[in-house]
Amino acid sequence: MNFITAFTQEAIPLIEELDLVKEDLSSPFILFQNKNHRLVVSGIGAQNMSLAVSFLHGIHPNLQTPWLNLGLCGHGNAKLGHALQIAKCQNPQSGKSCYPPQLFSALFPKAILHTVDQPTSDYKTDLAYDMEGMAYFETAIRFAPPELVQSVKIVSDNPKNPLSQFEKKQTSSLISPHIPKILSLISEMESLALELEPHPQLSFIIEQTLSLHSFTETQFHQLKKLTRQALSLGLTTEKISQISQSEHSAKSIITLLHNQLEQKRIFP
Amino acid sequence: MIEIIYIEDSIAQHPRTIDILKRFPQATPIPCANYKEVFNPAGQNFRLQKKKPALILAEKKGNRALPIPETYGIGGKYNFYFSHMLNCLYDCRYCFLQGMYPSAHYVLFVNFEDFLSDIQSKTAQQPEQPVWFFSGYDCDSLALDHISQFTQSFLPHFRANPTAHLELRTKSVNIKPLLNNDPLKNVVTAFSFTPQEISTQLEHGVPSVSSRINAMKKLTQSGWQVGLRIDPIIDCTNFSKRYESLFFDIFSIIPLEMIHSVSLGAFRMPGPFFKKMEKLYPTEKLFAGSLEKKQGVVSYKKEIEQKRKETCKNLLLQLIPEEKLFLCETAPETTF
Ligand code: SF4
Numbered sequence: 001m002n003f004i005t006a007f008t009q010e011a012i013p014l015i016e017e018l019d020l021v022k023e024d025l026s027s028p029f030i031l032f033q034n035k036n037h038r039l040v041v042s043g044i045g046a047q048n049m050s051l052a053v054s055f056l057h058g059i060h061p062n063l064q065t066p067w068l069n070l071g072l073c074g075h076g077n078a079k080l081g082h083a084l085q086i087a088k089c090q091n092p093q094s095g096k097s098c099y100p101p102q103l104f105s106a107l108f109p110k111a112i113l114h115t116v117d118q119p120t121s122d123y124k125t126d127l128a129y130d131m132e133g134m135a136y137f138e139t140a141i142r143f144a145p146p147e148l149v150q151s152v153k154i155v156s157d158n159p160k161n162p163l164s165q166f167e168k169k170q171t172s173s174l175i176s177p178h179i180p181k182i183l184s185l186i187s188e189m190e191s192l193a194l195e196l197e198p199h200p201q202l203s204f205i206i207e208q209t210l211s212l213h214s215f216t217e218t219q220f221h222q223l224k225k226l227t228r229q230a231l232s233l234g235l236t237t238e239k240i241s242q243i244s245q246s247e248h249s250a251k252s253i254i255t256l257l258h259n260q261l262e263q264k265r266i267f268p
Numbered sequence: 269m270i271e272i273i274y275i276e277d278s279i280a281q282h283p284r285t286i287d288i289l290k291r292f293p294q295a296t297p298i299p300c301a302n303y304k305e306v307f308n309p310a311g312q313n314f315r316l317q318k319k320k321p322a323l324i325l326a327e328k329k330g331n332r333a334l335p336i337p338e339t340y341g342i343g344g345k346y347n348f349y350f351s352h353m354l355n356c357l358y359d360c361r362y363c364f365l366q367g368m369y370p371s372a373h374y375v376l377f378v379n380f381e382d383f384l385s386d387i388q389s390k391t392a393q394q395p396e397q398p399v400w401f402f403s404g405y406d407c408d409s410l411a412l413d414h415i416s417q418f419t420q421s422f423l424p425h426f427r428a429n430p431t432a433h434l435e436l437r438t439k440s441v442n443i444k445p446l447l448n449n450d451p452l453k454n455v456v457t458a459f460s461f462t463p464q465e466i467s468t469q470l471e472h473g474v475p476s477v478s479s480r481i482n483a484m485k486k487l488t489q490s491g492w493q494v495g496l497r498i499d500p501i502i503d504c505t506n507f508s509k510r511y512e513s514l515f516f517d518i519f520s521i522i523p524l525e526m527i528h529s530v531s532l533g534a535f536r537m538p539g540p541f542f543k544k545m546e547k548l549y550p551t552e553k554l555f556a557g558s559l560e561k562k563q564g565v566v567s568y569k570k571e572i573e574q575k576r577k578e579t580c581k582n583l584l585l586q587l588i589p590e591e592k593l594f595l596c597e598t599a600p601e602t603t604f
Contacts, residue, residue: 087272087298088298088299088300097300097301097305098309099274099298099300099305099306099309101312101316101317101371101373102272103316103317103319104320106271109296110271110272110296110298112298112299141309141311142311145311145316146309146311146312146313147313147316147317148316192316192319195315195316196313196315196316199550199551228550228551228556229556231551232550232552232555232556233553233556261556262558265556265557265558266503266504266505266558267466267469267503267504267505267554267557268469268504268505268553
């Protein structure tokens, strides 16, 4: 799972909770990670956010990895410390909107986020404000299904408590109380992402077969399709491996697999 | 449970929108300029969204009643279909909606009055002739009626216009909205079936075959005509036995005179839809069946399709007269 925050202070509660370790990289972004989680601090603004998301994808280029943006926001009427999950993000300058699908338990109330170029004190009712949200969504949905690209924002300022009064050292104390729910969201997102993973044996069998014989591009596609079908039709991994090892050419493997499947194709 | 309702700006003040929002107070309303902003973006995952679809309230613009292909009718000469909703409560693995739409969210077009006015004008073009309107191609006609209140909104129109005929295609047993009304001769509720063994494996969330037969029974007892749609026919083990037993179960309970029509439809899927469905469910056995792609359409191999259709036809003709049986040939893409 990938995490992005704009500031290090926003990242600290997650870094502590997930035991993320700072990597010693010569890169424009600071990367923290453990075995399954990676976190990058983007810095302020849209451009930094886009670059940071792309950088993080480059570290772990998997198209099923879930993404979570965690950070602070202003809000027209929500109380300080209130946590919100973004169901719509809009850039009022460009008029562009995106609507991250909300498939997870109702852990946080939903909100509409306006991503603005400059910090604003012109708060409108029922709207949250930040400076990176739109860039985050627009970039991350290039690397994962939009269902797995989410953002949780904690209110740090509102009309009664404007941004000018906010002190950075408050950040962790605003975010930390929400960590248990954020962990639940993370776990739901991770299990959903697992559903998109291909059959665990598929790539193993294909790689094994490719190492034994040479396949043309067309034969490679046929092999991939037949192996996938073989696994869904209940041919065991051992049986498929046996076929690829006993045959002497790509063509005969394909023919034999094809013949083996013919008897199994009828729907049970 | 609906947690999010996206609302297109143009219908935000529509009485049906206001009513739905009142009935779902726990849902978060999210405005959108156009429903396509939510529904159409590429890259969405239908399979994931199916776990918790949101509701989108929108306005249907343009042509709302469209002609259906000639091979798709059930005896009428003038046939149109309309879609007041996109997507379905159920999750049939063979459903073309998952190949056709980028999103699994339910879209409800709330401007029923515009649908009815289009239906009215199509009906008026053939004053002496029955004109058929088919609902339930892009959704299930009854399954989400508790949200849409489609039936109670459309039936009065058909009551007042006896030459306009309505087919409600469904797998739902939500027949209350019909039972609350006096039966109409020009309305047919058409139930789709596969044998229970197939339904269990492929029609996720769909009521059991027996409860659908029971719903048909209740409707016919109240004087409503029903239809039977054996569509798609699924090639399977024990094919004849399973389909024979399905037909027996239906016809031993539903009186023949209350059956308006029976139609048979083969499994046909436009290539791009099939490809998308296969990608969504790469280990689905159905998609590894004896299928072939011909002229851009994926179907069972011709000899299998012919044989299975013939078997169903022969079984049915032992139970119903030929004039009640219709064969539908068209793949969804070419239809809509
Ligand atoms: S009931 Fe019909 S519309 Fe609904 S999922 Fe099944 S096939 Fe599709």
